[in-house]
Amino acid sequence: MMPNSSSGPGGVCRLLASLLYGLESHMDTSEDSSFLQDMLMGNTLHLLIKVYDRLQKYRAQRPAPLLDSTQGLAHRLAEELQDTVNSPETTELLNLLSKPHVQTLLLVHDVVAQKRFDPRLPPLPPLPDCNEEDEDSIKIVCLVKNQEPLGATIKRDESSGAIIVARVMRGGAADRSGLIHEGDMLKEVNGVPVEDKNLQEIIPILAKSEGAVTFKVVPGTNEELETNDTQVFVRALFDYDPQADPAIPCRDAGLEFQRGDVLQIVSQDDDTWWQARRHGDANLRAGLIPSRQLQERRVMLQRPEVLFHSPRVSRAFSAGLRSSFRLSRKKNTSQEVKQKIGEVHSGIHVPIYQDVLLYQRNPEEPYRLVLLTGPSGVGVTELKRRLLLSDPEHFCVTVPYTTRERRKQEKDGVEYHFVSKHTFEKDILDHKFLEYGEHNGNYYGTSLDSVRRVLTESKVCLLDVKPHSITALYTSEFKPYVVFVKPPSIEQLRQSRRKAKVLTSQNEQISTRIFTEEDFQNMISSAQSMEHNYGHLFEKVIINEDLAAAFTELRAALAKTETETRWIPNAWAHV
């Protein structure tokens, strides 16, 4: 957005100040606010606006150059001054005219005055000595490029020994020219024959070339292949650094990405190396990434266990119950809990890329299920409690089921749904429970129906679960928004949890105690293994150091998810 000249510099400042004020309510953190303040109120932007205003003024006057060669004039003036009487003024003027920045200024003036904007192309190299039939098969390609890479990789053809264009990166200089194609045979670069050179010698010639670069190529056979951009988007489920990948054909052509990044796959022509762009990246040049097939093979070689063990989901006693009974984390109660292991998944699952598409919730659709997970004691229950308190009309939790006796002050359907052992066991067999467990001879569980009940009330259902339960809810019906609550560093845990208490339960008795060093270490190591095993399912990671800050971040993230367009797995689009 640029001001028009009539608004004046004062007007622009006012506009920027009001913009800042108007955006304040949309900013999540004070960091955002101070960044925007620095940028909008900073000197650099204001000076740029002044320059722009000044240019606008001159543009309106339609200035025309008086001279189109100030360099020539300066040269002639210098010559004449040399012959005149030597005065301090002439010496100063001569000095001034010989300064490189004055000369460059004059050069720039002349280029603009003469409208010499096109690059000067070198003369075409002579055609090789060949008979007329062969002539057709030689192509001279002249590319004009800046310092960006050529955007192509080369290889030596093993049988013929020729240098071949192995891959043209989508969106790169070679691709944009439309003149260089995979399979083309490279003969010369800027007049330097390359056939007798090895690849290590040619690569620097290509890398260094800048401005007008001339290639002599023999077109390959697949020149006519159309290479349309595809609209395949995936979420990367692992981190990738091409510089650390010894197998990539060209490290500089690789695309670095982090788990969670959305990538547009622009070419899957090659089985092992795909070409992709990071979504939202201003750079249109595609980079190489390992194909799904290649990465799967690599993971399996590194972790052979994925070949033999399908992921299992333990329907353990926890989830919605954990705040009520807190049995899941306590070592001293582990014997009391008989964990039920249910298998809900089968087959090999190696997280590589997840096909995704953009989704925005229709007002008549239920809200996405919010799953909160994290190591025991990290603060999941506390964050959930704060969310509920902050807007009880909007957020809601499920009511667990139990077979224990109802106590006097309890109401059916409020604290628990009280059911008979027979009904509970039948529901287990009917796979109605997301998680369930047994404690002191009674069953407790969270049913999928109770989640549905909250969702049909047009409320946001908050569910805290163990990470292994996420997969059972990872469906188009629930479209879960998975938040991982992560502990900060151990030092920050010691500081922030000095006064915090954890609940323990022994023989039905619930008591509190302060966190121990062992609790902190367990929290951190359990968070690491959760991230390692389930990190690909986490859409948001919140580090819970300062509780108030973590809550604000969570609240803002949930608000965004409800209103903004999000990338969700393709599979969720098909009901």
Ligand SMILES: Nc1ncnc2c1ncn2[C@@H]1O[C@H](COP(=O)(O)OP(=O)(O)OP(=O)(O)O)[C@@H](O)[C@H]1O
């Ligand atoms: N950032 C924080 N700073 C200080 N205390 C915290 C913070 N986050 C949580 N706590 C406190 O730590 C204790 C444990 O938190 P909470 O009960 O929410 O853990 P949890 O993740 O639900 O664990 P569990 O699954 O075992 O129930 C509570 O007393 C809570 O108030």
